[in-house]
Amino acid sequence: MSYWQELEQKYFMRTVERVPVTLVRGEGTWVWDEDGRKYLDFVGGWAVNTLGHCHPAMVNAVVEQAHTLIQASNQFYTVPQVRLAELLVQNSCLDKVFFCNSGAEANEGAVKLAQRYGKRHLNGAYEVITTMGSFHGRTLAMVAATGQPKFQQPYVPLPAGFINVEYNNIEAIKVATTKQTCAVMLEPVQGEGGVNIPDNNYLTQVRAWCDQEGILLILDEIQTGLGRTGTLFAYEQYDIEPDIMTLAKGLASGIPIGAILAKERASVFTPGEHGSTFGGNPLACAAGYATLKYVLDNDIAGKVKSVGQYLITGLESLRQKFQFITDVRGRGLLVAMEFSRDIAGSVVMACLDRGLLVNKLSPNAIRFMPPLIIGNDEVDEALDILGRALSSITA
């Protein structure tokens, strides 16, 4: 164990099983550890490093903003916040934006917004229907929203107002809807819960049901947004529009930020009902603007679609070779590989030893969420390392 890892053990709360490597530098799709070893990064800060590590467009925007204005309270107007809000609205189906600092905070705010809508338009309805296998964040309310017992059990009793139903099952949503329901909240593709892709008509059916009942549809695009699945937002692939959408992770390519976007009719907060000290901070918004502008100007989403398909095809050929691979699934550059045995931890370590970072999604699955700027060459390199790593597992 290295010096830094020993210090971490001494001083840091144990909330995560870390991979034994200390990263000190990153450039593009590559990162380096404290001993100068180089790794191809297919974890991407957990689907955050949209433009890779230290992309000049991002670095220049952050440096320039750091020299200009870093923080001002939301009592005042600031320019980067308005510019980013405008760009988001111009490139989505939503009309109004609120900025915060993380995904959980964005979702928490989205639920507050839906509950305000319920108070105003739905006779005080406040319940939100969410799905099993979802992941919406770590605040208490978002743990209640997250339909996974392992995250909920340590914190029972949880805040009221969340009904978790089966994913990809419209009937389950219908049955759970009552006079108290103000919204349904979903990930278009469940990320953390397993890279679960719903049937093509699921979101259309949910949208139609929400319209019929007069309740709101909140899409959590925190992991799927900003081009990750091959379109700027995943909802575009299902031909529906959410009433509220949340973003975070890749929005500022590594600088903490979250956003709630809403249709005009769902944008019901009045002054004082919601807020944030750092939310919409000029530094984070300058990074967000630089990221989104780059993604748009360079058709990153379109490139993700083709490089993602190339990755999936390559993983499928590995599946032909290794019988213990039971499934490969994904959209764009959000991809999972599942095994018949609980070998994900060993695969992660075997990849690490050979210079590739991948994420353990569950005991029997790994996930790939590299920076969105990768090309087929990097995919070839990752597939080569993964293939060798998998061979070492069978041996």
Ligand SMILES: Cc1ncc(COP(=O)(O)O)c(C=O)c1O
């Ligand atoms: C879909 C989704 N929503 C919310 C979150 C929570 O985001 P954060 O960790 O920034 O609070 C995550 C994080 O993995 C996520 O994948």
